[in-house]
Amino acid sequence: MNLPSKFHQVTITDPIAGAGITFTIPTRYVNLKFLNVGAQGIVVMADDLVTTQRVAIKKMQQPFLLTMSARRAYREFILLTTLKHPNIIRLLNAFTPDTSLSSFQEVYLVMEFMTHNLHEVIHRLRLDHETLSFLVYQSLCAIKHLHNLGFIHRDLKPSNIVVNERCVLKVLDFGLARRRNVDMRMSDYVGTRYYRAPEVILGLNYSEKVDIWSVGCILAEMINHTVLFPGKDIRDQWTQISSVLRTPDDHFINQLEPIGAVYVRSLPQHLARAFNEIVPDSNFLPETENPKDHLTLHMAxxxxxxxxxxxxxERYSVEDALNHPYTMVQGR
Incomplete structure (x- = not known):
């Protein structure tokens, strides 16, 4: 391959797949180290010799192989260049080493570097009320900004949220985001199953409140250190939800397509479990209870x-959640 001027190639080993991945990048980026890999690309950290900052570089995974992957790559790029918010990851640069349209295959996004993703934090640390509240508040602020611009993220999960040592949180990965419209159903939704809202699972028209459901699942995971609804498949996902939160009432079931309503009614009936069983006292840090600021397990x-x-x-909107006493303390 003839490299364009001021580009060099660095091979990074993906420790998960055990494979080498070649990054063809400007020479300003050095000291590449593997960070993580996802459905839409592999991410490394690097040092930027021009700005002297550490950055994250994402190599998009075969962005033009399928029409769907090309749309996701385009959507993420457009949103990252549009969204400006302290709790949304910032795009610093974008480039391709390809020099002609006929050879255009690779796209790289350079973003600000954050130390950890939330998945790592959840499984390594027990979080106090102040930290739980602050992380949820920042997530909601990012979502509110996105919703105000008419977009739904649709794939909020711990691995799509990053934090640094000061507990500053930023949301990323907008490849599955969509504009709100009048008919959004499951066929148009491919977000991660564990954080997928009931109306999506059951094929109902859905709104931006699917993102609030995801944040609720993430909050429960931050408290319990385990996935709240770990469904093995889409049907088991619904079973997990209904067995914990209850079988829905007729008002909700009657909104389903006939085949969906028959399916839901055919399942065993469940009563709601108490929330002190869903998130037990023992999973909170009692010494961090702060009733004066409403930072208590009861408020969580x-x-x-x-x-x-x-x-x-019946579910909270993003404004409702931000006005709840447990998060409102962070906005004062």
């Missing part, structure tokens, strides 16, 4: 209770 459960409503008509 109340926020969860309202974000994890099966019926989206």
């Amino acid at each position: 459960r109340d926020l969860l209770f309202n974000m994890l409503k099966i019926n989206p008509e």
